[in-house]
Amino acid sequence: METREARRFWICRLVGLVAVAVLMAACTSQGTPHTSTSQDGQSSSSSTAPAVPTALVLDASMSMTEADAPGKNGATVTRIEAATSAAGTLIESMPADTQFTLLTYGTKAGSTPADKAAGCRDVTTLIPLASIDPRAAKDAVGAITPKGYTPIGLALQRAADDLPADGPQSIIVVSDGQDTCGVPPCDIASDLHRQRPDLTISTVGFRTDGAGEKDLSCIANVTGGLFVTADDSAQLATRLGATQDLSTARNSLTGTGLNGAEIGQTADDIRATHGDLPAVNGSGEVVVLWRDCDLTFSDGVLTAIAPRSGARTVDGVTVGDPLSKATGLYGDPVKSEQSTGDTKVVLLTADAEAGTAYKTTVDGSGDDATIKRIVLCRCLPTTSGKPDGGTSVDATALTFGGTAEIQAGMAETDLASVGITPEASPAHGCNYYFVPGTDYLHVMASRGKVLGVYSIYDPDTEGMDPAVHNAEGIRAGDTAADVRAAYKGAKLTEKFSGLGSKNIIRVVDGDGKAIGFSFDSNSDGSDAVPDSAVVQLIRAGTEDVARGFEVCLR
Secondary structure (H helix, E strand, O other): OOOHHHHHHHHHHHOOOOOEEEEOOOOOOOOOOOEEEOOOOOEEEOOOOOOOOEEEEEEOEHHHHOOOEEOHHHOEEOHHHHHHHHHHHHHHHOOOOOEEEEEEEOOOOOOOHHHHHHHOOOEEEEEEEEEOOHHHHHHHHHOOOOOEOOOHHHHHHHHHHHOOOOOOEEEEEEEOOOOOOOOOHHHHHHHHHHHOOOEEEEEEEEOOOHHHHHHHHHHHHHHOOOEEEEOOHHHHHHHHHHOOOHHHHHOOEOOOEEOOEEOOOEHHHHHHHOOOOOOOOOOOEEEEEEOOEEEEEEOOEEEEEEEOOOOEEOOOOEOOOEHHHHHHHHOOOOEEEEOOOOEEEEEEEEEOOOOEEEEEEEEOOHHHOEEEEEEEEOOOOOOOOOOOOOOOOOOOOEEOOEOOOOEOOOEHHHHHHHOOOOOOEEEOOEEEEEOOOOOOEEEEEEOOEEEEEEEEOOOOOOOOOOOOEEOOOOEOOOEHHHHHHHOOOOOOEEEEEOOOOEEEEEEEOOOOEEEEEEEEOOOOOOOOOOOOOEEEEEEEEEHHHHHOHHHHHO
16 A cells, blocks of 8 residues: 555646637427326326327337336336236227227247247237227237237337327327338338328336337437336326326436436437527536526536426426425435535436436425426436436546545535545645545645546556446556447547647536546647557546646646
8 A cells, every 4th residue: 555645746746728618599389288196106297189190109129028117116017017007007098089009019929039030020919909998908008918029110000000090189109119121210210200290109118128219209200209228117197197198297207317318319310300509608617597497517418407497297297296206206315415404406317328317406304305407417426227216326436526425516525424534635735635444645725615526546556456446447557449339429529738748539428527537648749549548547526527637836
């Protein structure tokens, strides 16, 4: 173990600007929908839309037999069990005069390579189009046995063929993955919508991965439908229900966006479908007002959506609801920050795959606390994969703003509450604290406030431990290629820092908190970081801290 003097040497050796522009322009395209609460405690729109002929398509591919879906009371059920339960709830909620048809795929042929030809034709209409009979429909859903392939494209075509030739029509697809038959389902959906302009296709991705979500999202987008993801039985039920009121659902925060504006999209991508989005500077952090929502962009990428009034999630959680309603759907908070008095901010998992959270301001304590504000942001702390009934947080992993326990902005005097000694090592205008139980993990503070947390590592120095890592598993000694892979889809800024002669890759979330990675500088002083460059330091805190230590010299 190195001595404290040696550590201080490294601090000094490594001490080596983001302008926030607020553009006001003319997140909802209409007022906040009025909601009522049903007997089961779920919110629903008070509007009564006319019944639309509806085709429900349920995935019965082999993967739906996986027993990884969190159910009621902590039980784990198969995906098909969760899907059939949610489908039953949807069926019961449909108006009595709904013209309804039920289809499935994957129930006849197997899932081996030899079965593929038959499996890719394996689409079955279980109930032809007729006035809905809830009992018969639920019995048919309950009898589905998964075993085969995933011919989503063919299922869409068959479902459309079962519906009337004109007038409003709706297809709802529940699937846990992408089409496995080689026919791009989004192309099929686009062709169907051209032929039937009043057809909408809504898709629910249940425990899907990136590729599956991309397919399902595209299907919904090209037909004007709703795309949502779900990770457990409760979410699946509420999000299937959301497909019955598309107007309300489009103006609600999903786990990844709102009204076609998705976290991680560039401003240009959003403007391609929403021409009223105002101009967005491609560098730095920019906040624009769009349809009564504040959208935060970091280097041109959408990182946060903050409705100014009446925020509502697609599951029916609204401002004024008790916190218990939100935790019942999204699990316990993965992070909690005290603000003033009884007001606090909690992070609730929105979409683990996308790294998003509902940043929720509440008044009061415990489950009776009242929700005052909901913001969707790419600000989810480290988790162990998709939610599985609980969220595991590594208290020492570096994430945007610091760690799960130590965040930029907290009072320097509060460090003692997380076990950090009050003895500081001042250098270059800042105070530095050693985090107990870790090697080369330090807190940096100035003027009574924490600025961030950082680690240092030199592969040539004996005893230096690269165990400190960020939320995505990147640690000192990894490469720039590893960093890019971990933040695929995010906007990365690469800069040369003259102070300390380092190259830096920086990522910023929607709250102006950041994480930065330092590498040995290029010999020519250029900004670009080669894939082979080795991470030597990770900083998490304010955006200034992620850029470098210049903040201490001001």
